[in-house]
Amino acid sequence: MTDVNDVRFNLAQIRRRAWAFWLVTGGAIILAPTLYLLGQFAIAKVVALGGTILSIATWLSAMMGLCPACRASFHAGYAPRIWPRFECAHCGQGMNAPAGREPGSPKA
DSSP states (O other): OOOHHHHHHHHHHHHHHHHHHHHHHHHHHHHHHHHHHTTOHHHHHHHHHHHHHHHHHHHHHHHTOBOTTTOSBTTSSSOOOSSOOSBOTTTOOBTTOSSOOOTTOOOO
16 A cells, blocks of 8 residues: 555645646736736746746646556646646545545545
């Protein structure tokens, strides 16, 4: 069985990556137009380009998270999702679950 502390650490890592994606994306969406409206056109372009690149990088990082229980992709691939996933697409391990399940065990 997977150690409970490893499960908590891996789930926390998935949550941190998701938060990083939303912070980078939201920051770029808010900051670039604000700078543009203030007349800082060159800085707004740099922020928009950098925000786009960082958003893609953090999105890929978040999508590569593995489920600590079944070791499959937590989000079931790289397809963009409108709503975040709060449980593993394969085994049903919850994002905020206190302990991992045995791989292959049925969903609760």
